[in-house]
Amino acid sequence: MARLTLPTDEATIRSLRVGDFVELSGRVITGRDAAHHWLVKAFRKEVAPFLKDSVMYHVGPVVRKNPDGTYTFVAAGPTTSAREEPYQADVIGTYGLRGVIGKGGMGAKTLEGLQRYGAVYFHAIGGAAQVLAQCVKRVETVFMLEEFGVPEALWVIEVEDFPVVVTMDAQGNSLHKEIEKQSAEKLKSLLSLGA
Amino acid sequence: MWQEQTLTETFVEIIARASTQLPPDVVEALRQAKDKEEPGSLAQKALDTILRNVELAGGAWQPICQDTGTPLVWIHHPVGVSTRMLTRAFTEAVKQATARQLLRPNAVDPLTEKNTGNGAAPGIPTVHCEEWDEEDLEVHLILKGGGCENVGAQYSLPNSALGADRNLEGVRRCVLDAVHKAQGKGCAPGILGVCFGGDRGSGFVESKRQLLRRLDDRNPIPELDALEQRLFKEANELGIGPMGFGGKTTVLGVKIGYLGRLPASYFVSVSYMCWANRRAGARISPKGEITWLD
């Protein structure tokens, strides 16, 4: 079982392959729909250093504010990544992200972006909100909390042994494409349909 | 007879149970699935994480998944109980459960694009009331997540691409196609609720009602029982696996019902429920005593 510390570098990421099980530790930044729009609309230099060589987690977390002003992630399972398909490759290229974490996989444009810039898609376990929230050890800072609200804000977090699977790598491979193809063949044979 | 306020409190309890405690038959199905997968495979790791999550959530009475879904509820009530009162009480229970973070504020007004903040909106929750001859109330609830709802499918038969005619073989073809199209996106392994017949609306409602059945029950209609068993086996042969990582476990169960149809129409409606099959049932006596039914 591989461990990966974030931020990381291009060579490490390019060595990952589809099907690798990885445990991530270190800095991750969260972002979903509002964050992606905002990041592509203009270069956000205040956030850029946190994105460089790190990964973005597609999640709308439930976050508790503690009496001392700090925050704790209460539930944090991945959300569907496909919604960020139009923006993801650009966000990766512009900010030097080394990957994204989400669920359901992404499309051709992102796959191409992963190859070009040296990044991967990490698939988290959908629905595992409690296990994954426990991997979030600390909230470092947060951007756009007022404007976007808790689920859509960009939370800079520190994770420990966050379990993910590489399902799209920087070589242009996609586990999603592979499984889709294999299961399509099986479906055809179960339905005795021609090719 | 039941007071609206005490009923609301009981309904909050039912919601809490559904959101945080996965029914024992679902946990058992996940355990068996984990044992069947290759040791060390991605499928087994995914199931292992899922089972750990179920345990953590259950122990802490925290939501199993942060998408607490749409509450769909079926209430059987004796003669003379106001269905408007039942609907009001359940809607109020959803609001209270949301305030207590048992549910996420999960209702958006599509006109203003604003989250209503309290978990309720027109059509959310969906409360189905049905009168019966018994003295008790019986409540059955499922919380159905958005990711899996998005991969549901409806077919109008005949369908030549699938070679699906208007018969049970046609139903079988549609169901397998729906599982293939869903891949891992509905947080596989899923549970399939199927209805053939009905109209486009009633078909989907019945397909969801099928999701209230225990995974280990058997369909009393022999042809449908045979089809359920066959589809369970065949859907798993597709090899999509937990989360779509590949593996032996793509579905945990298949449940099939039917409704009358018009001569001109033949719909097959497939509702996909994620592994987080949050279901709770309770019988409430006129004195307010609760008997859990899972």
Ligand code: SF4
């Ligand atoms: S599909 Fe189910 S398990 Fe997956 S994120 Fe949605 S509610 Fe959670």
